[in-house]
Amino acid sequence: MFYLFLAIFFSFSFVIAAENNCLKCHKGIENIRQPDSEMMKEIFHIAEKVGYPRNDCIVCHGGNPEATTKEEAHKGTIKPFIEGIKTEHGIIKGPQNFYPDPGSPWINKYTCGMCHKEQVMTQYTSLMFTEAGKIQGSLWGFGGIEGYQHKIGNYNVHTLNIHKVLGTETYKKYMQEIKKAEPQVYPISMKALPPAPTAEEVEKNPQLAVYTYLRQECLRCHTGVKGRQKRGDYRGMGCSSCHIPYSNEGFYEGSDPTIPKNERGHLLVHEIQGTREAKVKVHGITYSGIPVETCTTCHDRGKRIGVSYQGLMETAYKSPFLEDGSDQPKLHTKHYLHLHADIHLRKGMLCQDCPTSIDVHSDGILSGTTLAPVEVECQDCHGTPDKYPWELPLGYGDEVKGEVPAKGKPRGVADTLLEYLKQGTEYPKEDGYLLTARGNPFGNVVRKGNDVIVHTAGGKDLKLEPLKKLKEKGKLNDEAMVAMVHIKAHIDKMECYACHATWAPQCYGCHIKIDYSKGIKHPDWIAMGNDRTPDGLTADARGEYKKHLIDGNIVETRSYLRWENPPLAVNGEHRISPAIPGCQTTVTVIGKDGKPLLLNHIFKIPDVEGAGKEGQLAIDISPVQPHTIQKEARKCESCHTNPVAMGYGIEEGKLYADPSKPYIVELMTADGKVIPKIYKTQINSIPNLKYDWSRFVSEKGQQLQTVGHHYSGSRPLNNEERAKLDRRGICLSCHQTMPDKDLAVSLMVHVKEYAGIKIDREKHNSILRKLVLLGAWVQILGVVAGAFLLIGGIILYKRRKSKK
Template identity: 65%
Template sequence: MKKLLIISLFSLVIWANNCLECHKGIENIRDPHSGMAKAIAKKAEEAGFTDNSCIVCHGGNPKATTKEEAHNGTIAYFLEHEGPKEFYPDPGSAWINKNTCGMCHKKQVASQMNNLMNTEQGKIQGALWGFGWNIREHKYANYNLTNLHKRFGTTAYQNYMQQLTQKEPQVFVKKTIELPPAPTAEEVQKDPKLAAITYLRQECLRCHTASKGRSRRGDFRGMGCSSCHIPYSNDGFYEGGDPTIPKNEPGHLLTHQIQSSREAKVHIHGVTYSGIPVETCTTCHNRGKRIGVSYQGLMETAYNPTYDKHGNPQPKLHTKHYLHMSEDVHYKKGMLCQDCHTSIDVHGDGAIAGSTLGPVEIECQDCHGTVKRYPWELPLGYSEEFGRKLPNKPRGVTKTLAEYLKKGTYYDPKDGYLLSARGNPLPNVVKVGDEVIVHLASGKDLRLTPLKKLAKEHKLSQAGEVAMGQIGKHLEKMECYACHDTWAPQCYGCHVKVDYSKGKKHVDWLAVAHDHDIHGTDAAKRKTLKEHLIAGQVTETRSYLRWEDPILVQNGEGRIAPAIPGCQTTVTVIGKDGKAIVQNHIFTGTDNGKDVLAIDMAPVHSHTVQKEARSCESCHNNPKTMGYGIGGGKLVASPGDTLIIDLMTADGKVIPKKITIQKPGVDGLTFDWSRIIDENATQLVTVGHHWSLSRALNQKELDKLDRRGVCISCHKTMPDRDLAVSLMVHVAQAANVKIDNDMHKTILHKNLLLSAWVQIVGGILLVLGVLYWLVRRNKKS
């Protein structure tokens, strides 16, 4: 009996969850009754550890009695079977998650390295372009990669992507080349264009998902899968119950729980939520196009209002200060990024796609349709034609889902799942009669009335009926957000200084990510950043910021879209001796066969959608929207001029000998940063260097758009049954006559003259009539 008791106690020591001896109070990674928790428990049971599921994700030694022993190695079973091969502090790390998350989510993990959020090809190509490399092929990335496997998705999707790959091979490359090593100061002295590599490695490449990233307010996150699926607050403090995790040290997860779909509930401080908060996405999406912070209504500012109760100004978030603008209407309705963006949008499909239009498969019309057709009546490819003629066949709906989509939350299809523009089902968007139900990850269900039904029921605003119903070309040629993105962050003039003097050095974030170990940690996680310092130090500033009335251009899909400054890079490189190798220099690049300045105006969906669209005047009456520049480009003096402000004679001669230049000129720039075409519609700068169709508006489009001083002043709304206007338009079209401003002014002038003569003749006749009446009256009396 005594012997049996000893054996039983010994068994308890062996099989008890020793992890919880130290981590007592830590949160369950998922609800114990959830499918995921049960799958993890089953894997632990297969390994012979019924009461310890921690080891399934973290590995380690479950029999150890000290921290050092416990956080080392893994059990023998996992060395021979699926599971962790070492101790993993962050099981989601891209470097080891094939042994953890990949046990269940094989497709997502298999595609992660080729995902744009990891390769950062578009960002790299864009920076190299601004530094004069003149490379359109998106061949450089954070890592050497190849297309690992066949794309996943429906047959229709795969066929669609094959066509797109053939059309845009510079974006959909077959393999990538790791960005070259950081240059030395001596190498940059010989070729200042190499400073682009320093710029990228020190500034741009810290956000990719295989790295831990920067530890600054708003930037705290995990690695790999944990980048999105583990919650981190902006201030980076742990607020859970594990006594071993410091509560006053930034850089830790908020709580030891997975955030994912509607079924994954996170419980903390009496609050329960599901889905991935928008702020998790803005950890990275706060630079470049700034779509994450813009979606929240945050617009970067040079100032830092307002004051707190202690008199302190606004703290920095993502190292910036912000204005609070109007949030995107979808954000106001409680929609998270994942409610629109599909699994392929965020995880990738396994193939390399070098720029954001590449992996993103959704369009506004996928849910909203048009005033003429419901979403399921549209053909595949609608609104992202990329210059191709689309089939007339309606895309319809589907009631089937791929197995990888069933790994997340999916819903009763009702009449069928809606399809994306590229042919994949949207698992959270279903057709119910002539309406659409959007199931949000937060737990809310939105009932959406498509535009066609709104038009039938006359529930559109008058402006909406005119813009979408009566002017059909708007829907055929324009992105919805060309009108509904009512503001966009516009950072004009990106002045980059790379300084190699006085032995200046800074962190190489790409090298930090490459320095990963068997535990899945990188140099940032291990806090060994000083081992990866490279020559040079980057400083950035800008000329000015705007947010209203973004410029319109043609995007890579062949549709009219808003544009914001991409990288309007003006380069200054300081050599070892402290002297400028290049100063305020703008390189040139080839766009549509012509040499233009490589300061880019990037087509973008800024994610600032408002229900009430921008006004007709903001496009048809605004030279900035057309591309001529703010105020027609006449308000800002030439940036190329060097500015001296001091005592001067009336004819502009500087009087003192000892002076300080107020603002050095920008080499070769003779027009305002907001100007992308001249009065002859000649493109002056790059407009989207990723996709072949991106460009400024051409003369034909400008003739249709430019109504300064004409239509809008009289035709605030297009008359629905105005015979004169209809006759003028249709007769002109039949006669192949272009009604531009000059033609319209001629017609208007003649109409005014005719009207004047009619009034004169009418007045004479009226006077004669009155005299005749008076004469008749006198005779009768």
């Protein structure tokens, strides 16, 4: 009888283990991956190893697979996960509790980390977690509180031991050299952001309001929390931030009956997005890769590279109206214009197709700005007109530590990938995997003959002809030949996107008001990230926003927006680059009594060279890769005859009235006296600012605001560079008089009248080109003639001397 009871018990236990109890409630839920995928096979294998072959849900979510109620099922985990599972990679531990979001960075070492150890290990040094660049940038705008140092992050974190850092040995050595060149950008550790100040503390020191600004407004995007739950901003946390799809509207559109379909804030479907092999199916549509809109969930502020890549440019206007006559809806809390999207997107490339895994997940080295971890340069795929990508030396285009000569040892290609990269889609190597500027192989870019094949996560295989091949085949037009071949300094000294990024979002004048007067409180994103339960959920993910409210109400606005012809500056790689305001912080702080503690205040950066002296205004122009690349580059005139490009400002700043003086609009006498006694100032003064926001260097070379505050190499163009750039008035050396007609017509009439030649624009340009070449040859011949005269003079002198 006893043995019969045991047999029945074990049989019953097997039936329970053989069933997926989760599906009794979640019947119809989507497979997280296709059943025949390698990832799903590994999940099944782990489930079988722990004795629940049909209950694969517990491998990621934990919980009690034998429970019959929701409350019991969503509690705890099984013993093998707690004690550890023996695998070929050693003992690994699974979920230690029930995890609603297995991607949470606070617990994902027990979920995603079972298979993806490297990415989970380095996640805490990623900028998406620390947000160190944002923090240093905000502290800079409030008076350079930490100077050039990047030692503050969202949480306490340390860089990994060099032996644990990801990448090839060549890459690791290269990064050590870069760290020596710019140590302030690559700190060994970061300390957690100071706590939010109280209204009373701000009364004593208004500068402390920066920590309210950071905690309430700037730091909502980091992967340690779910972030702001508004249209366009819905996402998961940790790995789920990118690898679980959320629509802009935030509704669940799958088949799980337990997830409400009329409530915002849910994933789109219960599936993983990532590599080409990870197919996601929604409403009969199958896609792979991470959609661009997933990235713009966070990348819609700061440099705005996500929305810019899509061709979206912020606007203050709500038009055009929708089908029902309503306003354009807000996306990421903004309205947009639609400009030309980046050519890479129009070719079918997702955001993830350029950066490497290290660029996104981190290599284990702490970095303080977006330029610091990115190892990819345009030349890595496109090469130069003289060299294929594999003929360029390592470091070309990434000259953080100084100029890299193009004649250095060729970098070649790689025969194999790093092991952790093989967990994704492994493409045929053809003639070798291309290498990044820092020495790691691309997982998705290969050489095939003298072509480059880019395999996109979205399923496209794009053939790219490098610049050298285009030149050899005569496919470069005259403008391209002049810009890249005849004027080689453009290639050696400038970023490719200095010409090919034809527009960039320029938010001039960032006006921040932090008001402590009305008792209004808002959530503290870092405090919510620090308040986490054993299931990996932070306070915001649990909906407990009210637990972490802090004093202060923040309002942001700007002076004006532009997008065309961004100015030029020198970036941290010592190359000429487009630049945008980032940020031109003007601070207003309202105290508890409603009176301003600071009003339209621009801080100054302490002068490091002088004791107690003030240096530049703490408004900044920031070098940037705008991610708005077009095949047709900017016109030469957009830089060479444009004061904006030189840093002199829009129309040299002559249109903008002195902002340091208030402006009153009222009934006035002829000599400017206000007639009514009751009136208001229309535009108040900004005391420290005496010129247009777009003007950051004077014609004599005086720097008017900071230009980059991360890398030591960032600066405005110097006097010599601006002199070479400035070609205004050259046409007037010949064309001092022009007929008073349309320019195109007058050109033909003018030349026919004075030279007897019928000419069109193309012929005019041809003549100009010939004149330039003729001028060059005259200079060369002049040098040669001079040399002959010098040699002849020396010979004649020696002959006369010998006769004497």
